[in-house]
Amino acid sequence: MPKTRNVLFLQSSSELYGSGKIILQVLRVYQKEGFNPIVVLTGPGAIQGYLEKENIPVYIQNLGILRRKYVNPQGLINRFNKNLKAYRFLSELHEKYQFELVYSNTLAVIVGAYWAQKNQLPHIWHIHEILPGPAPLVKLLSKILDKSTAKPIAVSQAVADHWQGFLKKAQIEVIHNGIPYGEFLDNFPNAKKELGIPESSIVIGMIGRINPGKGQLFFLEMARQLSLKYPETHFVLVGDPFPGYEPILDEIIEKIQHEDFEGKVSYLGFREDIPKVLAGLDIFVLPSILPDSFPTVILEAMAAAKPILATRTGGAVEMVAEGKTGFIIEPEDLETGVSQLSKLIEQKDLRNQLGEAGRNRVLSEFSLEAFEERIKKHLWEHLEKN
Template identity: 60%
Template sequence: MSEPRHVLFLQSSSELYGSGRIILQVLEIYQKEGLTPIVILTGGGPITSELAALGIKYYIQNLGILRRKYMSPTGLWNRAQMNLKALKFLDELDETYKFELVYSNTLAVVVGAYWASINNLPHIWHIHEILKGPKVLVAFLRRLLDRSTPAPVVVSEAVKDHWKSKLRISKPRVIHNAIPYEEFLKGDFEQIQDLKEDVDNLVISMIGRINPGKGQLFFLDIAEQVLESYPHCKFVMVGDPFHGYEYIEEEIIRRINSGILKGNVINLGFRTDVPAILSQTDIFVLPSVLPDSFPTVILEAMASGKPVVATDSGGSREMVKEGETGFLIPIGDVNTAANSIIELVKDSDKRNLFGNKGRERVLREFGQTKFEEQTIDHLWLHLAKD
């Protein structure tokens, strides 16, 4: 029996939002290819039970994850100290596992690229971000990418276009996200209490982790305008805040408890029953106000057969076909967004047509088979087969 071939995976979050769900797909593929993943998490969270179910060993270690809140002298000093401790931890772990490949999921994890570089190991960076600044951070990541990662995976053409002009050596490769769609195709879920109080209500939902870029407050601006003429609409929000962005959640709660939004907006917070919520959604909205690299939730909504209204930026324009599966709206343009939603509110045939076309598109263009084939091909560019 041959010795196990260990791959080190460094994961930036223990949650099961987009990047967390995608890394689970990658881990399963690597297992099928005969490799043994070892995962390092920064803390406990929902992903740990998924790893346990896959039989994947994981460790908890502060990896000095980069966030905007650390972009200050004291914050950067803190990150440097955490990364030094993480480097020592990886050295010790390597004595046990003798890693052959390092895989860093998201640009927030930098220690893996540096550790792979100094240990002369192949490194894969899975880039989910379109990062505009700070300039010093972008420059640092550019240099580290060129030094450590010849062929980073990027989740969309938008991410590729953003980074390829900055990189001098690294050549990004697009592998569009894909997820298991079975749950979203079912459609036979029990009614969620209070989500649709009346058969005449139309449910307009958004799902996303609360942060400055996801556009929750823009969503509420849109809701106010739609409700002025169509009070039978029910707006639903799903998602909890990243640590440090609780103030946005507080503003959301303040707004939905006053004025025309009161009683017409439901804030569900973090939920694990997203397929059921989408099955009872009539129109899905993703109102990101910063470029969203390739939001997995749009794939989920399309697989659920729902028309999508999303901001015309980042990866959304690679997913939504304007006038066929939904509408693309300018960032921050409340009037255009509201009018696009109202067009769908008034036309059930169009909602059904867009939803059906969206489901066909997601299964054809963003299926798991294609994702798996591309991931396997990319993997064996970096390792020699036994």
């Protein structure tokens, strides 16, 4: 049978956060190489509009995304039923497109690996997660990964190191994310004003999906201490809650309203104008308290020439050069976090120095061109072996 050049892409989230931004770049690489992507999203969202603008066929189907909260008898039954329906949907789609390859973005999508194996199709898994537990879930994912994917992609060495020890056959390749940086290099002279913040304020911000691991509450603890010490500071949080984690947002709003902030903290929710938001910051913080594989937002903040404070929770240590482009602290180390941010608040020259070094580093070490070349090379090597 002749090759169709049709590739099935399965995306775990329809939102434009890290994995969503990266899959858009992967799709463009595949198109340049002569392939026809067909994308299945687990639900409607911002990515759908981008795909439709680029004339990429997109389908909405609940893919039975596997998350920690489903690791219980009732949850597993629920996921089994959703995956069974998704499996049947993919089989129907295959009748129309006769896929040549299946690409699953994040380990939360498991149906593609199993479906590809049953249909004797090559499968690529792009791993964005570090998952310490629960053990049964890690064991299950490792087993499926080992059986279905000869050469998975990991977004960081931290991710590869976490999973490789569970695998007997599969050999993980690390491909650091790269994104278009053009908008983040632009100047937005009125950025603070458009955020409703006085130009004289020193603005410290974080951007991230609200979930138990991103550390928004830790960020607010640092903000509380710093706002008392430095009245000129203002703090910004950007990001909406992952479904099921709305109570964390409620707690964030309550803290902002009832603690000693007095208008010093702005919660902006989900924003599409991230380059402009970053331009309004003086310091960027990513205070993750659980493993964070390779947060794309750090690349964006570095491109925007912002000094970074991040936690030692995964890929951030591969991105931030300690003392040269920012600082790395231990998760929930309040004392050190406040101390390092105090240095940056007090020393404008240091902020500028670290920010410019970060911009230079991201453009040289994490370029979009390097990412595209490695994705292209991985694609052809994968097809040649199948």
